[in-house]
Amino acid sequence: MPNYKAFLIKYAEIGLKGKNRYVFENALRDQVQARLSNIGDYCVQREQGRIFVECPNDFDYDETVEALSKVFGVSGICPVVVIESTEWEDITAGVGAYMDEFYEDKHFTFKVEAKRASKKYPLTSPEICSEMGAYLLKHFPELHVDVHRPQVRVYVEVRTKTYIYSHTIPGPGGMPVGTGGRAMLLLSGGIDSPVAGYMIAKRGVAVEATYFHAPPYTSERAKEKVVQLARIISDYTGPIRLRVVNFTKIQLYIHEMCPPEELTIIMRRYMMKIAEHFAKKDNCLALVTGESIGQVASQTMQSLLATNAVCTLPVFRPLIGFDKQEIIAVAEKIKTFETSIEPYEDCCTIFVAKHPVTKPDLAVIEASEKLLAEQIDHLLEEAIGTAEVIMIK
Ligand code: ATP
Numbered sequence: 001m002p003n004y005k006a007f008l009i010k011y012a013e014i015g016l017k018g019k020n021r022y023v024f025e026n027a028l029r030d031q032v033q034a035r036l037s038n039i040g041d042y043c044v045q046r047e048q049g050r051i052f053v054e055c056p057n058d059f060d061y062d063e064t065v066e067a068l069s070k071v072f073g074v075s076g077i078c079p080v081v082v083i084e085s086t087e088w089e090d091i092t093a094g095v096g097a098y099m100d101e102f103y104e105d106k107h108f109t110f111k112v113e114a115k116r117a118s119k120k121y122p123l124t125s126p127e128i129c130s131e132m133g134a135y136l137l138k139h140f141p142e143l144h145v146d147v148h149r150p151q152v153r154v155y156v157e158v159r160t161k162t163y164i165y166s167h168t169i170p171g172p173g174g175m176p177v178g179t180g181g182r183a184m185l186l187l188s189g190g191i192d193s194p195v196a197g198y199m200i201a202k203r204g205v206a207v208e209a210t211y212f213h214a215p216p217y218t219s220e221r222a223k224e225k226v227v228q229l230a231r232i233i234s235d236y237t238g239p240i241r242l243r244v245v246n247f248t249k250i251q252l253y254i255h256e257m258c259p260p261e262e263l264t265i266i267m268r269r270y271m272m273k274i275a276e277h278f279a280k281k282d283n284c285l286a287l288v289t290g291e292s293i294g295q296v297a298s299q300t301m302q303s304l305l306a307t308n309a310v311c312t313l314p315v316f317r318p319l320i321g322f323d324k325q326e327i328i329a330v331a332e333k334i335k336t337f338e339t340s341i342e343p344y345e346d347c348c349t350i351f352v353a354k355h356p357v358t359k360p361d362l363a364v365i366e367a368s369e370k371l372l373a374e375q376i377d378h379l380l381e382e383a384i385g386t387a388e389v390i391m392i393k
């Protein structure tokens, strides 16, 4: 492998933002800086339509590429060889060594693209291209030049040092986290909600999370699983404030007072209410869930309508049109799947009715909730007041 010392970060979508462009570029720079600061002392700079990362001496290439490939807004990552000289002999030797090390098979067409920072440099950019092209053809006879549609573009940038790169590792795309506001994710230990969090963050939205547990019906291990899922997605979303709400008393009370087939819907409505309370406290502009139409009884159009009715904030459901297999494919890609399928009980699955309503009538549900009038306000207050806060990263 060539001796890489830097990375050039390319971005696509954020390049399109007109006068706000610098806001997005600065956000991306900050996100790259924040993620890399977890693994080392990198120097990250924004310059002319791209971001440049200089690596510390002892950096780990694979770890760095992995961290960068989780920063939304990055469309491509180019590993860069840095030559500590601008002398022509050093540059040709450096480019030659780079080509030799990176391309084992040299049967391809190429073109040299050159830039020089100073007009005082003895060769112009076209001269650098043609001289370097001639040098490479002489040393590697298998190579061919194609100036119109080359298979490989070899970039040579002469500044106070010389920078060489030619290949791009695809980035995750999307928008830098934070440029799209903030949302509250209802995060359970299942497969879907971590994927929903990932997808909303991909659009530049920062994420906080709320998890409902029901001890002793759900275990400490089930909670640890959710913390672990939050950790995995925080590689993409950045830090998450995870609120863990004890939902046991509310759940038992609904179980005691309301028709069993309505339990799930009513429970989900209270989850939304509590999550919305924290959302507003944390300056979130929306709620996010892992729901998908028709997946289970509580996710029919009628059920979604009934759940939605308690919210004043918009509820985003990034997986709404996804099949389970499509959700699993993303979960595997972002590495939440293995954790999600660990077999710990979920508070939605205890006390579930054999035949839950699949087409709840909002008026009927609201009438059933009146049966909770005596204690529910107090229980909500207690659940909110005793919520535990866990800072992820
Ligand atoms: P998931 O795989 O994410 O658990 P699911 O298919 O099990 O989803 P439900 O249990 O109906 O579906 O939950 C729908 C959504 O409600 C979840 O995606 C999640 O956003 C939210 N949710 C469910 N249970 C909880 C919980 N215990 N804590 C926080 N949010 C929850």
Ligand code: MG
Pocket (backbone or CB within 6 Å): 188, 189, 190, 346, 348
């Ligand atoms: Mg679930």
